[in-house]
Amino acid sequence: MANKPSIPKGTRDFGPKEMVKRNYIFDTIKEVYSLFGFQQIETPSMETLQTLMGKYGDEGDKLLFKILNSGDYFKGITDEELVGRNTLKLQTRLSEKGLRYDLTVPFARYVVMHRDEIQFPFKRYQIQPVWRADRPQKGRYREFYQCDADVVGSESLLNEVELMQIIDTVFVKFGIRVQIKLNNRKILSGIAEIIGEQDKIVHITTAIDKLEKIGLEKVNEELASAGLSEQAIMQLQPIIQLNGTNEQKLDTISKVLAKSEIGVKGIEESKYILDSLKKTGLKNDIILDLTLARGLNYYTGAIFEVKALDSEIGSITGGGRYDNLTGIFGMPGLSGVGMSFGADRIYDVLNALDLFPKKSVCGATQLMFVNFGEKETDYILPILDKARKAGIRSEIFPDAVKIKKQMNYANAKSIPYVAIVGENEIKEEKITLKDMSSGEQCMLSANDLIDKIV
Amino acid sequence: MANKPSIPKGTRDFGPKEMVKRNYIFDTIKEVYSLFGFQQIETPSMETLQTLMGKYGDEGDKLLFKILNSGDYFKGITDEELVGRNTLKLQTRLSEKGLRYDLTVPFARYVVMHRDEIQFPFKRYQIQPVWRADRPQKGRYREFYQCDADVVGSESLLNEVELMQIIDTVFVKFGIRVQIKLNNRKILSGIAEIIGEQDKIVHITTAIDKLEKIGLEKVNEELASAGLSEQAIMQLQPIIQLNGTNEQKLDTISKVLAKSEIGVKGIEESKYILDSLKKTGLKNDIILDLTLARGLNYYTGAIFEVKALDSEIGSITGGGRYDNLTGIFGMPGLSGVGMSFGADRIYDVLNALDLFPKKSVCGATQLMFVNFGEKETDYILPILDKARKAGIRSEIFPDAVKIKKQMNYANAKSIPYVAIVGENEIKEEKITLKDMSSGEQCMLSANDLIDKIV
Numbered sequence: 001m002a003n004k005p006s007i008p009k010g011t012r013d014f015g016p017k018e019m020v021k022r023n024y025i026f027d028t029i030k031e032v033y034s035l036f037g038f039q040q041i042e043t044p045s046m047e048t049l050q051t052l053m054g055k056y057g058d059e060g061d062k063l064l065f066k067i068l069n070s071g072d073y074f075k076g077i078t079d080e081e082l083v084g085r086n087t088l089k090l091q092t093r094l095s096e097k098g099l100r101y102d103l104t105v106p107f108a109r110y111v112v113m114h115r116d117e118i119q120f121p122f123k124r125y126q127i128q129p130v131w132r133a134d135r136p137q138k139g140r141y142r143e144f145y146q147c148d149a150d151v152v153g154s155e156s157l158l159n160e161v162e163l164m165q166i167i168d169t170v171f172v173k174f175g176i177r178v179q180i181k182l183n184n185r186k187i188l189s190g191i192a193e194i195i196g197e198q199d200k201i202v203h204i205t206t207a208i209d210k211l212e213k214i215g216l217e218k219v220n221e222e223l224a225s226a227g228l229s230e231q232a233i234m235q236l237q238p239i240i241q242l243n244g245t246n247e248q249k250l251d252t253i254s255k256v257l258a259k260s261e262i263g264v265k266g267i268e269e270s271k272y273i274l275d276s277l278k279k280t281g282l283k284n285d286i287i288l289d290l291t292l293a294r295g296l297n298y299y300t301g302a303i304f305e306v307k308a309l310d311s312e313i314g315s316i317t318g319g320g321r322y323d324n325l326t327g328i329f330g331m332p333g334l335s336g337v338g339m340s341f342g343a344d345r346i347y348d349v350l351n352a353l354d355l356f357p358k359k360s361v362c363g364a365t366q367l368m369f370v371n372f373g374e375k376e377t378d379y380i381l382p383i384l385d386k387a388r389k390a391g392i393r394s395e396i397f398p399d400a401v402k403i404k405k406q407m408n409y410a411n412a413k414s415i416p417y418v419a420i421v422g423e424n425e426i427k428e429e430k431i432t433l434k435d436m437s438s439g440e441q442c443m444l445s446a447n448d449l450i451d452k453i454v
Numbered sequence: 455m456a457n458k459p460s461i462p463k464g465t466r467d468f469g470p471k472e473m474v475k476r477n478y479i480f481d482t483i484k485e486v487y488s489l490f491g492f493q494q495i496e497t498p499s500m501e502t503l504q505t506l507m508g509k510y511g512d513e514g515d516k517l518l519f520k521i522l523n524s525g526d527y528f529k530g531i532t533d534e535e536l537v538g539r540n541t542l543k544l545q546t547r548l549s550e551k552g553l554r555y556d557l558t559v560p561f562a563r564y565v566v567m568h569r570d571e572i573q574f575p576f577k578r579y580q581i582q583p584v585w586r587a588d589r590p591q592k593g594r595y596r597e598f599y600q601c602d603a604d605v606v607g608s609e610s611l612l613n614e615v616e617l618m619q620i621i622d623t624v625f626v627k628f629g630i631r632v633q634i635k636l637n638n639r640k641i642l643s644g645i646a647e648i649i650g651e652q653d654k655i656v657h658i659t660t661a662i663d664k665l666e667k668i669g670l671e672k673v674n675e676e677l678a679s680a681g682l683s684e685q686a687i688m689q690l691q692p693i694i695q696l697n698g699t700n701e702q703k704l705d706t707i708s709k710v711l712a713k714s715e716i717g718v719k720g721i722e723e724s725k726y727i728l729d730s731l732k733k734t735g736l737k738n739d740i741i742l743d744l745t746l747a748r749g750l751n752y753y754t755g756a757i758f759e760v761k762a763l764d765s766e767i768g769s770i771t772g773g774g775r776y777d778n779l780t781g782i783f784g785m786p787g788l789s790g791v792g793m794s795f796g797a798d799r800i801y802d803v804l805n806a807l808d809l810f811p812k813k814s815v816c817g818a819t820q821l822m823f824v825n826f827g828e829k830e831t832d833y834i835l836p837i838l839d840k841a842r843k844a845g846i847r848s849e850i851f852p853d854a855v856k857i858k859k860q861m862n863y864a865n866a867k868s869i870p871y872v873a874i875v876g877e878n879e880i881k882e883e884k885i886t887l888k889d890m891s892s893g894e895q896c897m898l899s900a901n902d903l904i905d906k907i908v
Contacts, residue, residue, distance in 0.1 A: 003501075003503075004504055004783070004784060005563040005566050005567055005783045006502060006503055006504075006505075006567070007498055007502070007505075007567070008498060008500045008501065008550075010500035011499075011500060012498065013497050013498070013564055013568065014495060014496040014570065015495055015497060015498070015568065016493035016494060016578070019493070019494040020494075021498060022496075023494070026622050028647060033846070034818075034819075034847050035842050035846075035847050035848070036842070036847075036848075036849060037819040037847060037848065037849030037867075039470035039473070039818075039823070039867075040469060040470060040473040040474075040477070041467070041469055042467070042468040042473060042476075043461075043468075044461055044462065044466060044467070044597055045464035045465075045499065045583065045585070045597055045598075046462045046465060046585075046597065047461065047462065048459075048460060048461070048462055049461075050459075051461075052461075052760050062525075065500075065521050065522075065524075066521065066522040067520070067522070068520040068521070068522045068548060068549050068668065069547065070516070070521075070587045071518075071541075072539075072541050073541055073545075075540050079536075079537045082533075082535060082536040083533045085526075085528050085536065087525075087527055087528055089543060091522065091527075094522060094548070096462075097462050097523050099499075099521075109461075110467055112459050113459055113461070113467070114467065118470065118865050119862070119866035119867065121851075121852055121853070121863075123469070123849070126507060128889070129499065131499070131500075133524045143498055143499055143500065148772075151852065154851070154852040154853050156825075156852035156853045158825075158831065158852045159852050161835075162849075162852075165839070165842075193722075197806075203537075216857050237492050242544075258715065265686065269719070276832075276835060277830075279832060279836050280835050280836065280837040280838075280839045281836070281839050281841075281843075298838065300839070306766055309855060310791050326595075329458070330460045331457060342819075359849060362693075364488075364493075365488075365491040366493070370608075371612075377730075378730075378733060381615075381730060382731040382733050382734065382735070384734075385619070385734045385735050387732075388489050388619075388623070390489070390490075391489070393488050393489050393490075393491060394489070394490075394491065395490060395491030395577070395616075396612060397575075398575055398605065398608040398610035398612045398613050399575070399609070399610045400607050405791060408573065409573050409575075409776075412573035412770040412874070413491075413493075413573065414572055428774075441711075
């Protein structure tokens with residue numbers, strides 16, 4: 001019985017035109033990761049629920065796609081338990097595998113399982129889909145690609161420096177002007193330490209972030225209503241009104257945080273990263289931004305985020321330094337630093353700013369032969385073979401249908417050259433070549449045709 | 455709590471070295487598909503069970519990985535039904551999505567959903583993983599990649615010709631000597647028609663296939679015990695003993711099948727394909743083989759299969775012509791022809807025959823700088839930047855640890871050049887470059903170093 005087909009909500013088909021664009025994004029990111037010595041790995045789409053559960057919080061556990069066990073999936077579950085309908089509890093009985101939720105947990109699992117083969121520091125990148133049973137909405141999908149790179153097993157800040165260079169290189173290649181925002185978890189801890197309010201750090205960064213919009217007075221009011229003492233707010237003033245160059249900012253902060261050991265460490269780290277980057281010819285701006293507060297429960301050192309300057313789309317890349325990636329799998333003390341490019345958002349920015357390369361980057365047909373019938377096809381086949389051996393992506397329309405239909409096909413596929421072979425061309429051992437953008441036609445030999453297009 | 459991590463049975467991690475090899479395979483296949491005008495698409499990993507169920511037989515339905523519904527997955531199921539434990543029946547109530555089982559059904563679904571955007575004939579390729587809950591065994595995985603190409607919406611035999619050329623081109627690139635076996639479903643139908651035994655075609659092809667091993671007499675005995683009449687066996691003799699060139703074989707068969715309309719059609723088709731291929735400079739042999747009987751329920755015209763000549767591994771590529779790809783989704787009459795490269799088997803053949811390119815094909819580091827500390831790093835950073843801008847995949851060891859550890863790292867990653875910068879090099883504004891395979895060292899300027907490696 002015929003049913004009208006559909007795809008699961010929150011998932012997408014990618015047609016040929018989207019694939020060319022997506023491959024351009026992934027290939028560019030891959031190329032740059034390789035340029036910096038990162039190596040690719042891939043992990044299975046499915047992981048055991050033991051690997052996945054408890055790593056993303058209760059909400060994350062709910063959003064994991066779980067695979068129903070094969071065969072008698074009720075086996076071992078009593079009737080009582082079934083009619084008890086505790087679906088949350090029963091799910092790990094009905095299912096022992098789930099789909100990858102991100103690339104970090106599978107990477108941690110990979111490192112622990114392959115620790116004896118890996119030469120540390122391990123610079124790996126991974127570009128694969130992940131799945132989340134989130135409520136689908138504009139720009140949020142249930143299946144999407146992540147493009148992660150991490151260095152684990154090295155505490156050197158050179159790794160942070162390289163990640164900043166990777167970001168810069170990738171966006172220069174894309175032609176997207178960006179601003180890289182840099183912060184350090186240790187600076188934020190220092191601030192909290194100095195004002196004696198360890199748990200208020202998110203309130204503080206949020207309030208400071210509003211300075212331009214609502215003004216100093218309102219910011220201070222917000223801090224007071226968040227429970228900060230008058231003295232604490234006083235101490236924060238230089239940080240709230242922080243401005244100038246990165247050096248000036250670091251100067252100001254180091255005065256405020258002089259008595260916080262961890263704060264001073266954060267300042268030193270930031271200084272080293274920014275100073276080193278000056279030696280590398282970074283094309284985009286990197287600015288110290290204390291309001292940046294991503295992944296506070298996870299990151300322990302540098303934190304960074306990238307915004308496109310000519311788009312309102314929000315963060316398109318981010319990452320940071322973390323401790324103890326693999327502790328949860330019984331391998332403590334492995335620290336690292338990592339980043340992730342937001343491929344879907346980058347796609348939207350490239351589209352909105354019309355920055356996708358005009359010339360087909362990967363794999364569109366360059367030449368199509370019109371098909372007038374068997375005799376002409378016999379003449380064309382060896383030429384077609386020659387063209388392909390010369391590396392020209394070419395095809396012959398398979399059916400000898402009306403020429404209009406064949407030309408429509410060439411247009412729909414944006415094929416730049418169409419070759420026409422009729423009786424006359426066969427007699428003269430030539431081919432008529434039509435340039436589809438200019439409309440110009442000329443008759444030439446097979447070799448000249450290949451030379452022209454190659 | 456730390457648990458010792460594992461991955462689901464039948465799945466695999468791919469480390470950096472395997473990824474380089476796998477990328478080489480996929481990139482080569484992609485490149486050739488593009489060369490012949492095929493366009494890439496991707497479909498979601500999950501499809502609705504409505505799309506998937508009933509397409510692969512009862513056994514296939516069982517082997518589908520089903521995704522447990524989110525939230526209250528028991529909703530709408532009565533207590534009675536639960537304790538009834540009809541797990542086969544209940545699975546479509548607990549689950550409405552499954553993982554892709556192959557690329558053909560999602561492709562058919564794609565074509566129907568996007569019929570208005572597609573310009574036919576549609577030449578698409580698709581390289582994505584599929585999942586099957588098969589019992590894992592050597593060489594059989596629960597997650598593996600398929601590499602399919604199909605042309606739909608054209609009945610022209612030129613499409614078959616092109617698929618043969620694609621096969622030839624791909625295996626020439628790989629350096630794998632292959633034999634392409636060609637058959638035609640219509641010839642097999644013709645044989646069955648002539649001898650009046652429509653349902654015995656599999657018995658016949660299987661028996662004929664044993665000719666070399668067991669001899670003519672035994673083959674005839676097998677046919678008799680399969681229920682073929684003496685007369686039928688008599689008629690089959692020229693076909694059982696078929697030999698000679700493809701032309702001679704077709705000659706023989708056309709005498710036997712002269713009265714079968716469908717048989718004659720199959721012979722004409724095979725003749726056209728083989729004749730056309732003579733005009734294209736095929737490097738590998740293509741032979742007509744009537745014992746080839748793959749996918750008989752599915753294929754309606756040409757059938758083909760590829761064997762590696764220097765390996766016992768069996769079929770590494772196959773495909774054929776089919777009718778009515780999309781009828782099951784309410785779009786009848788769309789015929790096509792398709793093929794699939796067996797990436798895992800090709801990987802094994804390339805490994806066994808030591809045919810993977812020696813030079814790293816995709817993305818291994820070319821140059822590593824040894825790290826002696828901050829002063830040296832400051833000197834190196836701009837040079838490193840320059841090297842990367844010149845396209846050299848390079849890295850600096852992030853930590854200033856013992857040189858032995860750094861050299862071990864370079865060796866483990868098979869990095870061909872190591873650059874050493876100490877006090878002396880800084881003073882002379884040079885770099886010492888070590889060729890890791892020859893052990894030779896020389897001191898040169900940054901520009902000369904780049905020229906040497908690029």
